[in-house]
Amino acid sequence: MMMNKSGMVSKIQTRIRTEPFKNYYDLVGRELGRGKFAVVKKCVEKSTGKEHAAKFLRKRRKGQDCRMDIINEIAVLESAAANPFVVSLHEVYETTSEIVLVLECAAGGEIFSQCVGENDEAFTEEDVIRLARQILKGVAGLHLSNVVHLDLKPQNILLTSSCPLGDIRIVDFGLSRHVDSADVREILGTPEYVAPEILNYEPISTATDMWSIGVLTYVMLTGVSPFLGDEKQETFLNISQVNIEYPQDIFQGISSLAVDFMKSLLIKDPRQRASAEDCLKHPWLNGHSSPLPHLRTSLLSENSQSESEPESPSPELLIVAAYSTCSGQSEMKVARGPFPFDEPFPTRAKIKQELIC
Structure with a gap:
């Protein structure tokens, strides 16, 4: 090769x-x-x-x-x-x-529309369990070939049919990389879903995708983007510090096993994250009986911004906006509010300046 x-x-x-x-x-x-x-x-x-x-x-x-x-x-x-x-x-x-x-042709379209759907249109926890298993099986196959996707998000997961709910197809490999022999360090992805090591310009690995799956699972269950801030630098700070909450109002009716599953992935140290194979053995995906349909009530109130600074990315690097085929990012229900994700990644000096201001 x-x-x-x-x-x-x-x-x-x-x-x-x-x-x-x-x-x-x-x-x-x-x-x-x-x-x-x-x-x-x-x-x-x-x-x-x-x-x-x-x-x-x-x-x-x-x-x-x-x-x-x-x-x-x-x-x-x-x-x-x-x-x-x-x-x-x-x-x-x-x-x-x-x-x-x-x-x-995956006729069911993106899972994005159901991620942001209201009540009866949204995924139930039972739906998410089935789809998460398929996503993990697909990603496990990629990782066996030492391929990392690097842009796993609801817009890049399609369905063979929407009603009845079909099977998933992972799409858009424009940012994918092989990591078997290369020390790959690049600023790639969609800000809300990128792992801390991306922001810190550390080596990319299969664990980088696993972080994104943790974020994706949170979005599928709640319709909320967990790290999204009012400003780009707040989003990067939230990711760098793993500033995440599982509030009762948003997680009403969602099992504790689901939260445990996400916590096994949203870990700063890539070496400590569950692999795709590990995830497929998690109790949430195996024998979890009668999961309740979740209720989407109110959204998170705005979190107060931490005063500590993020671990800044290498200067002069730009984030690459994935040439996703799908629009609609601004329609995501979020804890804090959307921002345009196709703008350049701010330099270290820019992040510091905006945090000071």
């Missing part, structure tokens, strides 16, 4: 076709999603009549050639071809400006 020092694979097996995409596929319906550098549309293969999702990825981003980033994404999908909980890759096309990934 050809891999650079950043953990990105540069060789793929999939044939990249250069014929016109529209010779073989018809685009149908509305866009499935749109991000900064990608758009996803439903398409129908002319020869079979089968529906797929076509992800159109721009090769140049902010004046830079990002073709190798897309090749890496294809390589990750190839390595996960046997993983039932990872979206499958069907074909790849390339034009002068874009690469088109023809992917499995």
Whole structure:
């Protein structure tokens, strides 16, 4: 496997076709999603009549050639071809400006909409247990291949159907890295879900994904984003200090085992976090009888900001906004309020200045 020092694979097996995409596929319906550098549309293969999702990825981003980033994404999908909980890759096309990934179509859409749903529309704890098991099985398969996703969040978990609730598919591997031989240190991800070691510019490992799964589980159960602050630096401070609460009003009807499960992941030291395999053995996911549907009542009141400073990230590093295909981050019910997550990661000096002010 050809891999650079950043953990990105540069060789793929999939044939990249250069014929016109529209010779073989018809685009149908509305866009499935749109991000900064990608758009996803439903398409129908002319020869079979089968529906797929076509992800159109721009090769140049902010004046830079990002073709190798897309090749890496294809390589990750190839390595996960046997993983039932990872979206499958069907074909790849390339034009002068874009690469088109023809992917499995998960008709149920993102789990995001149910994460922020009200009462009867929201997931029950029983739903979350089933979906969490599938997410963990999918991630365990990735980790066995030394692949870390690095952007696990509700917008990147799709469903094969929404009603009845189907199975999950993990998508968007644009930030994924191989960590078997590379000492990967990068500022990557979506701020609310990144692990402390990302902010501190420490080595990335499979444990980095496990932190994100802890945050994701909290969001799936409550509809609340646990570390999100009024300002970016407050969010980073909350993460760096693991400033998290499990208040009774939000966790009414949610089992203590669920809280114990999240606490096994939301640990600052990556070496102390449960692995995906460990999580699959947790009592919450095994034999937890008759979980109650949770009740979403009031949101957290604003926490007072700690006076101590965060462990600051390395200066001059920018956080990379994942070119997620999905919008709607601002719709998340939060403890403190949303912020735009595609802005540059503040430098150490900037964080200090804003905290002082």
